[in-house]
Amino acid sequence: MTEKKDSSVKTGNKKTQEITFRCQRCETLYPLEDMRSVTRFNPVLIVCKKCEKELR
Ligand SMILES: [Zn+2]
Numbered sequence: 862m863t864e865k866k867d868s869s870v871k872t873g874n875k876k877t878q879e880i881t882f883r884c885q886r887c888e889t890l891y892p893l894e895d896m897r898s899v900t901r902f903n904p905v906l907i908v909c910k911k912c913e914k915e916l917r
Pocket residue numbers: 884885886887888889908909910911912913
């Protein structure tokens with residue numbers, strides 16, 4: 862009984878082709894608008910806004 866009725870798994874729906882990036886800190890995929898670059902680091906660290914706050 863592991864059937865899911867919710868469409869939590871997207872298959873072939875390319876209506877909203879979101880560009881996602883993987884946070885280099887928590888390794889979670891986020892849309893581009895949620896990404897921040899931390900220029901304090903070299904090379905620049907691309908993290909989500911949540912991690913960016915924690916890195917301050
Ligand atoms: Zn993150």
